[in-house]
Amino acid sequence: MAEYSAFSLLKNALTGNKDWKPAWRKPDPKASYDVIVIGGGGHGLSTAYYLAKEHGITNVAVLEKGWLGSGNVGRNTTAVRSNYLLPQNTRFYEHSMKLWENLSHDLNYNVMFSQRGCLNLAHTPAQLDDYARRGNAMRHLGVDAELMSVDQIKRLVPALDVSGSARFPVLGGLMQRRAGSARHDAVAWGYARGADRRGVDIIENCEVTGFLRDGDRVTGVSTTRGEIRAKKVALAVAGSTGRVMQLAGISHMPIESHVLQAFVSESLKPIIDTILTFGMGHFYISQSDKGGLVYGGDLDGYNSYAQRGSLPIVDEVMSEMVALFPGLARVRMLRSWGGLCDMTMDGSPIITTGPLPGMYLNCGWCYGGFKATPASGWCFAYTIAKDEPHEFNAPFTLDRFYRGLIIDDKGQGATPRLH
Amino acid sequence: MLITCPYCGPRDVIEFTYQGDGNRQRPQPASQNLDAWNAYVYDRLNPAGDHNEIWQHSGGCRAHLRVVRNTVTHEILSTEFARGGHKTESRS
Numbered sequence: 427m428a429e430y431s432a433f434s435l436l437k438n439a440l441t442g443n444k445d446w447k448p449a450w451r452k453p454d455p456k457a458s459y460d461v462i463v464i465g466g467g468g469h470g471l472s473t474a475y476y477l478a479k480e481h482g483i484t485n486v487a488v489l490e491k492g493w494l495g496s497g498n499v500g501r502n503t504t505a506v507r508s509n510y511l512l513p514q515n516t517r518f519y520e521h522s523m524k525l526w527e528n529l530s531h532d533l534n535y536n537v538m539f540s541q542r543g544c545l546n547l548a549h550t551p552a553q554l555d556d557y558a559r560r561g562n563a564m565r566h567l568g569v570d571a572e573l574m575s576v577d578q579i580k581r582l583v584p585a586l587d588v589s590g591s592a593r594f595p596v597l598g599g600l601m602q603r604r605a606g607s608a609r610h611d612a613v614a615w616g617y618a619r620g621a622d623r624r625g626v627d628i629i630e631n632c633e634v635t636g637f638l639r640d641g642d643r644v645t646g647v648s649t650t651r652g653e654i655r656a657k658k659v660a661l662a663v664a665g666s667t668g669r670v671m672q673l674a675g676i677s678h679m680p681i682e683s684h685v686l687q688a689f690v691s692e693s694l695k696p697i698i699d700t701i702l703t704f705g706m707g708h709f710y711i712s713q714s715d716k717g718g719l720v721y722g723g724d725l726d727g728y729n730s731y732a733q734r735g736s737l738p739i740v741d742e743v744m745s746e747m748v749a750l751f752p753g754l755a756r757v758r759m760l761r762s763w764g765g766l767c768d769m770t771m772d773g774s775p776i777i778t779t780g781p782l783p784g785m786y787l788n789c790g791w792c793y794g795g796f797k798a799t800p801a802s803g804w805c806f807a808y809t810i811a812k813d814e815p816h817e818f819n820a821p822f823t824l825d826r827f828y829r830g831l832i833i834d835d836k837g838q839g840a841t842p843r844l845h
Numbered sequence: 846m847l848i849t850c851p852y853c854g855p856r857d858v859i860e861f862t863y864q865g866d867g868n869r870q871r872p873q874p875a876s877q878n879l880d881a882w883n884a885y886v887y888d889r890l891n892p893a894g895d896h897n898e899i900w901q902h903s904g905g906c907r908a909h910l911r912v913v914r915n916t917v918t919h920e921i922l923s924t925e926f927a928r929g930g931h932k933t934e935s936r937s
Binding site (some may be wrong): 666668669672677678679680681682683727728729730731732736738771827828840841842843 | 846857858859863865866879880883884886887888889890891892893896898914916917918919
C-alpha cells in the first residue's frame, strides 16, 4: 500500500479518486499465529503495530468482535494529557505524550493531534494549592505545567464565567499546554493501516467465545470464525475484560465495568480553544474542529455493560456546563452515547504478563484510555515480546493490589465509581 | 431506573447510593487471613448479566438494600433489605 503524501493526493485527484486502495485487508483467520491480540480497539491495534514495528513480530492477528472503532476508541472525548501526580502515572503518560507528538508522521496517517492545552480549573484556595503541588510534581519529572491566574484564564477563555459571583468562583487553574486532542477514528484507522502494512491480520466480526487450554496454559482461542491457535494470547478488551476473563475461568478481578456518557452539541463558531475541566464536580469540555462542543462528566455510578447511560447524569453534566458557561444554556445537544469503562480499584491500568501462562493482560483503563493508546500498545508489545514488563509499565501489575503497591492518583480507595 | 424500596416503594435511582458487589465476604474483624481481606477489599464479581449488589436508600429511609439487577439491560429483578450488609463469614 502506497504512502499517503501530497503527491499521492494530487495524483488521485487528477484520476478522479478511483484508485484509492482500502487502508487494510480483510483476511480470513489462519489456523495459528505467534500472537493473537483480542480486541481491535485503539490499544489492541497499537499493540499489534508496535509488535510489528519495534519487535519484528508480524505473524499476529487482531480479533475484533464488531468493526474497528466500534468500541471505546470511537466513543471517547479525545482528550490527550499527561498531568498526573504520581510518578508511575506521570512517566507512563508522558511517554504516551511523546509518542502522540510524532504519531501522524510515524503512522503516515493524519491523526489531527492538536496541542491546544488542558486547563484544570480551581475553585477553592485548597484546590489551587493542590494543583500547584501537582504542577510541581509534573515539572519535577520534566512534564510541562503552568499555574494560571484568573486574569490569564479570562483572556484564554473569554466565554467562561470568572465574575466571582458564580456559585463556584474560578480562583485559578493548572494548565498543561502540550495536552490536546486527536481525531479518535483516525487513531484506530492509522494504527490498523500501519499494522496491516507490516503483515498483521486484522480480523473483524470475529468474537472470542472461549480459550483453548493445555492444562493451565492458554494455547489459543475459539471464535465465531473457528479455532485459532497462538503461542501468546493478549487481551486488550477494556470494558469487556470481566466478560472475557470469565471465559478463561477467572471470575474475580479488581475491576468493575461502568458506563460513561459523552455528549456533542450543535456546531458553534470557535468559543473554547482548549480543554477545560471543572473542579467542583466532574465535567470537561472541548470544541471539535467541526465546531461541536464535546463534553462529559461522571460515570453513571453502578456496574453496567450497557453502552448507554441514564438521565440523572445528563442533567448533572448539563448543570455543570451551564455553571461554567451561562451563555451556553440555550445550546442544543446533538448526540449522546455511552461507553464501557473498566474501572480498577486504584484508578490506574494493568499491563502485565499472565495471569495464566500464555496470556497477557491489558485492561483497567477506567475512563482515561484514549490518551494512553500509543504507550499502552508500545508497553504491551514490549511485555508480550520480552515476557517481562518495560520499566514504564512495570508498576501496573495485577498483583499490586494484594502487595500494598496500589497507584491511587486521586487517593480515593477501592471504590471504582469514584476514580 | 426505579428501585423499589421495601419501605418507600418505587423511587428514582438518584435517591440511592451504590455500594457495589453484594457477594463479597467480609472477614471477621480479628481475622489475619490476608488473602480473605485482599479478596474482600479488591476482588469483584463483575458479571454481564444478573448482579447481586448493595444499594442504600440514602435520600429516603436510609435502609441498605440487596438488589439483583441485570447489568446488560438494567432490569431490576428483586429488592430486599440487606440486613447484615455485606455477607459475613460464619462464626466458628
